Amino acid sequence: MTEYEAVVGLECHVELSTATKMFCGCRNEFGGEPNTRTCPVCLGHPGTLPVPNREAVERTMKIALALDGEVAPRSLFHRKNYFYPDMPKNYQISQYDLPIATGGHLDIDVDGETRRIAMNRVHLEEDTGKTIHASTTGRIAEAEYALEDYNRAGVPLVEVVSEPEMRSPEEARAYLQELRALLEALGVSDVRMEEGSLRCDANVSVRPAGASELGTKVEIKNMNSIRSVERAVRFEVDRQREALGRGEPLVQETRHWDEDRGVTSSLRSKEEAFDYRYFPEPDLPPMEPDEEWISKLRAELPELPAARRRRFVESLDVTPEQARILTSAPVWADLFEETVEAAGQPGRAVANWFTQTLVPQVPADHAAGKADAIVEVLRLVADGEISSTAGKEVLVEAVGTGRPPSEVVEERGLKQITDLGGVIDDVIAENPGPVEQFREGKEGVVGFLVGQVMKKTGGAANPQEAQRRLRERLSS
Amino acid sequence: MPVEIDVDHVARLARLALTDEERERFRAQLGVILEAAERVREVAAEDVPPTAQPVPQTNVFRNDDDPWESLPQEEALAGAPEAEDGRFKVPRIIEAE
């Protein structure tokens, strides 16, 4: 029974969040009425010419530098020629054998183990328009016609290609999470898979464990989330293992991931591979970045997630797992640092508020800018004004909606009674019997008395505090 | 010797519908033209770098912070032979080369 190991490579497309498109000045925004952000250039009108967006080129170089890749001293745009209605020129301006950068690596953590995934290249191209397949039944296979919206045509797209070095669906997931966090830290893209600003295709093959030759490669498309990628890779690896186990040959093909059914299926197989007839784009001069330009961009790189995690662990007393969650988005990492500084509490404890409560329950973009609220809630809990359970509830509500924590506490009656003296005196006075029993040594009766305190305060008292005070009074 | 070209393959790649007559006529003509064009292969040029642009330049760019006005939807669609719901309409797309 041959053991097969999985060999996975990921090809990601990243839509840059520049202000304008790659080769024209149309605004680069998400959504909007169809064909309202086009011009003669991005519509491919006769006679129009492309002029490259410097910011897009710089962001591409930064991505490469952040991945420790090598920025080429000379790179070219090439034309990739094929006919498809979502491409106004019926060629895509892309890059071929002289991309902006090659090499580099991304370190990923799976189950406490760090693995270095080598990168193949980072290149820049233009995005296509969006196609809607229209039919009376709503199924693509029965589409009668299609409609094209070119708002997205010409948006700058960076292609980040890894070497086929991932060995499991979990590694694929970890890679995507880390890449996403890195891109977000760089501020170059919205990286929202659900909106299409981060897209991923997977190349999956299997081979006998320990072999060096690659098996038949299958490309998988149509995965719309990181979870989809993990599921699709898992399915495909199993499918290939099973097929080989049965002695069936594998076909080099492109397969479509069906999220609902949880399977990959063959697209109509092509007899021949696409012949893109690549040639250097004659309308665009070569790019030759000099050392000065590259150094300037390198100096502008922010602290990347890996470095930030190290610093959190080393200087802020945070565990590696907490650090991983905190750096999953720059918003959380920034808020955490602000909170630790302002609240003056141990890093680990502050981190727990994030990892256990905030991150799982509040969308990152709602949390942005709410450091003050977080600090306030932590203070309320530390001072004993509210219980820590109440604190979690208040935190989620205040950070999620923007309402002041004190308002939430007030509205929900979450304030703990800390001045228990009067209540305790009352309870002692009203319950002479149990009090007598306690003084005679019957421990268990404390619970009843605490209960009475809770009842009198409508549950608002801090039970530990109540017990402490009762014991104090009763032993005096 | 005129070069033999697979006219059908080339016409399909180039999305050109040809009549039988055209196919035959072009096959002959293209073969003759290519034979003349093949003369480039007589030139010894192994160590010669290729030229893509006659007057060399590098690093020509546009500023990102300089957006321009896009066309209004009606103008974008003005030349469209067929349109629906603000989009360009095409017959069904089948996945093939």
Added chain:
Amino acid sequence: MTELCDLPGHELARMYRAGEATAADAVESCLRRIEAVDGRVEAFLRVTADDARERARAIDERFVAAEDLPPAAGIPLALKDVLCTRGVTTTCGSRILESYVPPYDCTPWARLGEAGAVLLGKTNCDEFAMGSSNENSAFGPVHNPWDLETVPGGSSGGSAAAVAAGEAVWALGTDTGGSVRQPAALCGVVGFKPTYGLISRYGLIAFASSLDTVGTFTRGVRDAATLVSAIAGKDRLDATSLLTEPRDLADGLDGGVAGMRIGVVREWLGEGVEPGVKAAVEAAIERLGRLGATFEDAALPHADFALSAYYILAPAECSSNLARYDGVRYGHRAADAVDVIDLNSRTRGEGFGDEVKRRIMLGTYALSAGYYEAYYGQAQKVRTLVIRDFEAAYERFDLLLGPTSPTTAFRIGEKAGDPLAMYLSDIFTIPSNLAGNPSISVPCGLDEKGLPVGLQLLGRHLDEATVLRAAHALEQDLGLTARPPLVEEAA
């Protein structure tokens, strides 16, 4: 009395400022000439008379107000129909763009319009600028005003004929393999192709991107200098346009040729060149010698291979540039397509003519898997060698010289059935498209049939001034006055 439409632009400019004529007068003169002769010449696809009259009226008001206007103000001109004009149908001589109305102006026209020039209309051309005789237009051939049974040359045949016949004072064309210079030679006018990148290509409907160059048709070298100066200069919409100092190329035009070292490309005066052409060129060489230029033979060893390289590079780029014509966003669309492949294929099958289809297929083949290195890659290397040939020649010479075309105007239909024979018309002009250096065709006499011969002068990159100075000196010395018989009748 010379009709205003037959005068050079610089003379009209003088008359406008002296109050001796108005732009409206000049435009009417051109429109009358168009009416009289274009039924036979067929240079124009579209005449924008109302717009022309309106522009003339507006510029005349500014002359009256004694505004200081640029030299192009009020000059009536025509544009080859591969140059986009906003709101005015632009067809490229093709059925596939028969009703295409561009939503924008090409930069050269935008600059001329801004300067107050007047657009008379769009001229006929070989379909998508592919051809050397203007017989490849979907809308009929153009007839050479010197002999209506002959071709005006191509692909900018309409622009050349319009200027030769006095239908327009200036015209713009495009030159990818000789398509301004060769028709200029055949029509007896000045055709100038400046350095690649000097004039913006934005709005020039692309045929071969690394070769296409906007060029000028005028009845005199001074006008060529003025017209190029009016439109040259960096355009932020064209990444291949060059950053240059603005200059008036008409300055220093009268500098003469004393001391100029001119290289005669001897291979270009050998077999295959008509005797009438050879005689006129050699007489011009003698003239320039008497004016003080020195001559030696120059060699361009790889010019012989330039034609072959061109017929790989140009079709390759064109196969990609013309892919956008697919019936989806603009232009012709085939009816009742069953799927998008059928739509694309039948649209293009119906919309494109034979020469365009041939070149698209040639180009597709040359770029396709397995053939790239042998054809396209090799042709790019030959291009490098041609450039090096020029660089070596310009170490010894200020200018190179030869005939523009191996023949004078040939009969309509004579070469139409033989693509290879047609391609040979461009054998002397193609090298400067591969190398991108400036080159002019200036009339240097008539052959025994009374048909015009053009002399070609080729200069260094961005040395338009030397090319123009030499052409001007020759022109002034020749003092040619012959005009097409058609014009003699109509004037």
